Amino acid sequence: MKVRLIERGSGGQKVHEFGDGEILIGRGSDNQLNIEDSAASRRHAQLTIAENSCQLRDLGSSNGTFIGQERITNRELKNGDVFLVGRTKFEFQSVAQSASTRHPVSDAPPPLGSEPQVGQQADVSKGKPNGRRSSSSTWLYAIFSVVIIGAIFIFFIPAYPVQSGTVLSCSLCNREISNTVTTQHVPFIERSNYSISRSTGMCNECGTQPVNYSIRYHCKRCGKLIGTEVKTALRRETPTDQDRKEGYCDDRCRALDESDHFIDKGTQILDKLSPTSGLGNLIQLP
Ligand SMILES: [Zn+2]
Numbered sequence: 292m293k294v295r296l297i298e299r300g301s302g303g304q305k306v307h308e309f310g311d312g313e314i315l316i317g318r319g320s321d322n323q324l325n326i327e328d329s330a331a332s333r334r335h336a337q338l339t340i341a342e343n344s345c346q347l348r349d350l351g352s353s354n355g356t357f358i359g360q361e362r363i364t365n366r367e368l369k370n371g372d373v374f375l376v377g378r379t380k381f382e383f384q385s386v387a388q389s390a391s392t393r394h395p396v397s398d399a400p401p402p403l404g405s406e407p408q409v410g411q412q413a414d415v416s417k418g419k420p421n422g423r424r425s426s427s428s429t430w431l432y433a434i435f436s437v438v439i440i441g442a443i444f445i446f447f448i449p450a451y452p453v454q455s456g457t458v459l460s461c462s463l464c465n466r467e468i469s470n471t472v473t474t475q476h477v478p479f480i481e482r483s484n485y486s487i488s489r490s491t492g493m494c495n496e497c498g499t500q501p502v503n504y505s506i507r508y509h510c511k512r513c514g515k516l517i518g519t520e521v522k523t524a525l526r527r528e529t530p531t532d533q534d535r536k537e538g539y540c541d542d543r544c545r546a547l548d549e550s551d552h553f554i555d556k557g558t559q560i561l562d563k564l565s566p567t568s569g570l571g572n573l574i575q576l577p
């Protein structure tokens with residue numbers, strides 16, 4: 292494992308880092324960790340750093356090695372332990388190989404290596420509130436602009452699709468005869484000017500079917516039905532105004548209707564202008 296020792300002694304604070312191995316701590320200059328402390332022995336203590344543990348052993352020093360208040364001879368160090376060699380304090384940190392063991396390290400006074408991270412975090416936390424404040428008003432302006440532009444677009448720019456034209460369909464079979472509907476793009480406010488008009492007619496198929504129609508003849512004078520005539524025509528050409536025609540049921544009706552000098556006398560008519568008989572002279576009808 293990798294360990295970090297933060298030394299706090301007469302010479303101020305120092306940071307030491309070690310990998311696996313044995314580290315001698317003492318006043319002597321041949322120690323891997325040499326401390327300038329008159330209270331420390333020349334060879335005071337030893338750290339044995341293994342893969343998963345770190346042992347602190349006192350090497351029979353005169354003033355002893357302490358973890359907290361306890362004088363120890365041999366003890367496994369845990370992350371965050373503070374031990375005393377002479378008058379020099381060491382804080383023990385296990386430098387993690389993985390991120391999970393790194394968290395306790397960051398609780399300690401900031402070591403050199405992690406300072407940029409702390410700095411970055413501080414910058415980020417300072418920067419964010421300012422950013423939010425300005426971005427919220429920016430958002431308001433943005434939404435407002437979008438609404439205005441949207442309104443202009445919808446009401447004035449010809450992009451609203453409308454359909455207009457006529458649809459003619461057969462009144463008998465409902466088939467579409469013609470269709471002139473087209474789609475145009477007009478401003479939203481003009482959309483009501485456009486519509487589809489629908490009307491009915493007769494399609495070619497229905498219109499060319501033959502149909503019978505009858506003409507009934509009535510006497511022009513007496514109204515009596517004289518006769519019926521059945522005719523055939525194409526459906527679309529069927530004359531609707533010829534179902535009733537007029538004629539005369541007999542010569543008497545014809546004579547009385549065509550000339551105002553005949554007088555109706557029931558079964559006889561009187562010719563007012565007859566030179567031979569004058570008034571009262573009856574004409575016998577067949
Ligand atoms: Zn039809």
Ligand SMILES: [Zn+2]
Binds near residue numbers: 511514539540541
């Ligand atoms: Zn008649």
